Each structure stands twice: as C-alpha cells, then as structure tokens.
Amino acid sequence: MNVGIRRLSQDDLPRFRKFWRENWGEEFVVAHGEVYHPHTLDGFIAFDAGEWVGEITYIFSGNDCEIVSLDSLRESQGIGTKLINAVVEEARKRNCRRVFLITTNDNLNALGFYQKRGFELVAVHRGAVNESRKIKPGIPLIGENNIPIRDEIELEMIL
Numbered sequence: 001m002n003v004g005i006r007r008l009s010q011d012d013l014p015r016f017r018k019f020w021r022e023n024w025g026e027e028f029v030v031a032h033g034e035v036y037h038p039h040t041l042d043g044f045i046a047f048d049a050g051e052w053v054g055e056i057t058y059i060f061s062g063n064d065c066e067i068v069s070l071d072s073l074r075e076s077q078g079i080g081t082k083l084i085n086a087v088v089e090e091a092r093k094r095n096c097r098r099v100f101l102i103t104t105n106d107n108l109n110a111l112g113f114y115q116k117r118g119f120e121l122v123a124v125h126r127g128a129v130n131e132s133r134k135i136k137p138g139i140p141l142i143g144e145n146n147i148p149i150r151d152e153i154e155l156e157m158i159l
C-alpha cells in the first residue's frame with residue numbers, strides 16, 4: 001500500500017460531498033453548538049491510487065486551528081497519523097498558537113489516538129452532545145463501546 005496525502009481542491013468538492021454522504025450519512029457536523037459542512041472547509045484527502053481512504057478538515061479561527069473531521073477508512077495503517085501531521089504542519093506555517101478538536105465521551109479510540117500524538121485533554125463540555133442532538137437528531141444515543149454519548153471532550157496541541 002502506498003497512501004498519499006493531498007490538499008482538497010475546489011475540483012474535489014462534488015466527489016468529497018459524495019464520499020462524505022456514502023461513508024457518514026448526513027452532510028454536516030455539530031460541535032460546540034456550531035454547524036459545519038465539511039465540504040466547505042479546508043482539508044486533506046488520503047488516497048491510494050484512485051481510491052480515497054481518509055479525510056481531514058479544519059478551520060482557522062484567530063490563532064487557533066480546529067480539526068472538524070478526521071476519518072480513516074483503513075485503520076491501523078498510518079493514515080490517521082499522516083492526516084493529523086498534515087494539518088499540524090499547516091497550522092505551524094500559519095503561526096497558529098494551538099490545534100484543537102472536539103471528540104465525544106464514547107470515542108475511547110480517538111481519545112487514545114490523539115493523546116498518543118501529543119494532544120492533551122483540556123475540557124469536558126458536559127451534556128454538549130445532548131444539545132447538538134437538538135440540531136442533528138441523527139446523533140445516536142449510544143456510541144462506541146456501548147457508551148451513552150453525552151459530552152464533548154476538547155483536546156489541544158500547543159504549537
């Protein structure tokens with residue numbers, strides 16, 4: 001396998017929307033009460049020959065860079081790490097103070113993944129997913145590891 005990473009371009013947008021719908025259903029993400037449409041954000045795609053095998057999107061706000069979505073379709077092959085590294089590199093170039101993201105309390109895999117890559121837990125926003133569910137009723141009540149999904153957990157990497 002030879003997975004490459006490249007920046008999402010305007011030309012990718014129709015395919016990216018389709019890719020998102022096929023893999024994750026609804027076309028938007030809710031975090032800290034805000035609605036994001038990943039295809040409107042900056043991002044990188046992981047690809048293997050013509051096949052897309054991962055994506056990451058992010059947004060700059062002041063001196064912060066927020067990772068809005070990260071998904072690997074072939075886990076444990078280094079794709080998630082490559083995508084994170086691409087965004088951290090981009091944030092450094094823009095002189096960001098930190099890279100941060102929100103995950104949910106059930107996602108033990110992501111909590112481990114990020115912490116092993118230098119992110120630290122900075123806040124638990126209790127009940128925030130219950131609020132997000134009012135905007136996006138499709139968010140399941142029970143998530144990964146059979147854990148009720150309730151809270152947003154914020155992680156950051158200071159650059």
Ligand SMILES: CC(C)(COP(=O)(O)OP(=O)(O)OC[C@H]1O[C@@H](n2cnc3c(N)ncnc32)[C@H](O)[C@@H]1OP(=O)(O)O)[C@@H](O)C(=O)NCCC(=O)NCCS
Nearest residue numbers: 070071072074075076077078079080081102103110113116
């Ligand atoms: C979290 C997520 C993005 C990680 O992506 P990934 O592609 O599996 O990440 P990597 O392959 O880089 O790393 C995962 C593990 O595989 C290991 N790995 C990487 N390359 C490997 C290889 N060639 N052989 C064996 N193991 C390997 C890594 O060491 C890592 O283990 P560690 O965390 O114990 O160090 C992925 O699990 C995912 O898409 N989850 C669902 C969506 C999600 O939760 N997104 C984040 C929410 S905010």
